Amino acid sequence: MDPGKPRKPGRPPPRLRTKTGCFKCRERRKKCDERRPVCSACKRLDIDCVYRKSLTPSSASPQVHRSSPTPPTPPSSPSSDSVVTTRSAVTEIAIASPRFTSLWSRPEGISTERDWNIFHYCSTKFYQLLTTPEATAEFRNVSAVLSAGFDVPWVMHAALAPAALHASHAALIPKADAMAYTQSALQGLRQAVQNTKSQAASNESFLVASLFLGVFEDFYSSPSSQSLTHYGAIGRVLEEQAADIPRFEIDQLSIFHRTLLDSVLYHFSTRLIFEQDIDVICRSFPSQTVAKYIEALDADRKEGRQHASILPVLGKTPPALFLQIYQITWLSRQLPFHHGHNYTLALQCLTEVDHLQETCAIFDTKDTFGSQPNHSTRTSDSAVAAKLYFLATRIFIMKVLDPEGVCSGSSQIQALLAEGLELLTVYDGSAPCGQFICWPILILGCAACPVTTSETQNSLSYTPEEALRSEMRSLIQTQLLQIWKVSYSGHVRRIAGALERIWKLPRSLAKHPEELLATNHEAQFDGLNTLISKNGVGHP
Incomplete structure (x- = not known):
């Protein structure tokens, strides 16, 4: 579409040879035997057979008949x-x-x-x-x-x-x-x-x-x-x-x-x-x-059928993982568990995530994507997205099961963050449907939050952990900008705005905010705390 000069509507389509045949025969410019309810051609091709009740376009109401019966x-x-x-x-x-x-x-x-x-x-x-x-x-x-x-x-x-x-x-x-x-x-x-x-x-x-x-x-x-x-x-x-x-x-x-x-x-x-x-x-x-x-x-x-290989929206990510994400999100609002029924449900979610890793080859994160020099052989975005969703889900359930012991500075979180960085590096944010990975970007962004005030003030990171978090934050900003330029999705803005607030280390992310005024020691922050906020991510 030219923003300077609106496009004029194209010429009307040429008149078809038959005026009373079904739509499919008219579109294919084939002679229709006009059998009702399904013409011979549509029956042979096993496609919808559509007839118009009236020849007046404004009042036409097409009738659709299947060449084979469909259960009601x-x-x-x-x-x-x-x-x-x-x-x-x-x-x-x-x-x-x-x-x-x-x-x-x-x-x-x-x-x-x-x-x-x-x-x-x-x-x-x-x-x-x-x-x-x-x-x-x-x-x-x-x-x-x-x-x-x-x-x-x-x-x-x-x-x-x-x-x-x-x-x-x-x-x-x-x-x-x-x-x-x-x-x-x-x-x-x-x-x-x-x-x-x-x-x-x-x-x-x-x-x-x-x-x-x-x-x-x-x-x-x-x-x-x-x-x-x-x-x-x-x-x-x-x-x-x-x-x-x-x-x-x-x-x-x-x-x-x-x-x-x-x-x-x-x-x-x-x-x-x-x-x-x-x-x-x-x-x-x-x-x-x-x-x-x-x-x-x-x-x-x-x-062995192929229906489940590539889904229209979820791509290669199994729907069962999204069901776990939904359940884990609900459980994150029920904390503290006190080892009751909800804690058992959270353990079941972890078990299901482990089972998905064992049964779905798409979640194997051992292969190295960045070492593939040939773009034509690069792992597809849909496969990378599936792996990112799996890593982010594992981070989320770990935090829900152990809110005090698991934080953005934990060694196990840092290991998953390193895998996520490798995956996100090879994801093409400029491709269509890039907004699909906003959720794992949010989880990884929380895990990459600076853990001290001084970490946000240093232009150069001094430890491997700080360098990893800094690199992830920079990559996330780059990817979100690329995705935004293609999708213009409000969800991209939502993620970017939430991460901006999280990375500025609000008091709600401190492990012990009540101690900030009582000690001269530097406060320790946990970006994953925002994932278990009672009001949801992005809300104080």
């Missing part, structure tokens, strides 16, 4: 803290694959030149930042998600809102444009939810809009604001549906459904550490859904 999914109702407060507000919410509306038709939510420019920006640039670059093409095909908004303007505006915000950070459009799309999406969502007779609040419409509004909150929010409102709404919907499904079959989950599950698990596990009132958020965590999702992926992995 039970309905449920969403609820959201900011948009809807009762379960009965929506009567038809269920997980299903979004309609694959033909791209030849004109989306109702795109009517101006600005809309077309943002839509092009969203589909060609922004959406690629939300899924790992190593994911298969089906997950990186934006039409699978955006198609749900072709007939519902406010859903399309929800998808355009975070893309417009990203473009505004890149100085391509005014920020007010992004806010306009957000207001339109929120207004449409409220109206659809409040009107129980409205068909606009279909399953994919609500979930797609909530997903993108959650992304908008993540990209827009300031360091102290909450960013899980819409993910909480999605989580409650998913949980109600999972209660009536005995088990998940990965083959039968749509691309949108799997992307949604990945995104919800990722955001809950990595954002919870910033929130103050986590009990409210945890009540909307889809625990049954996540458990069945992990179980289905494990079953595929044991049978």
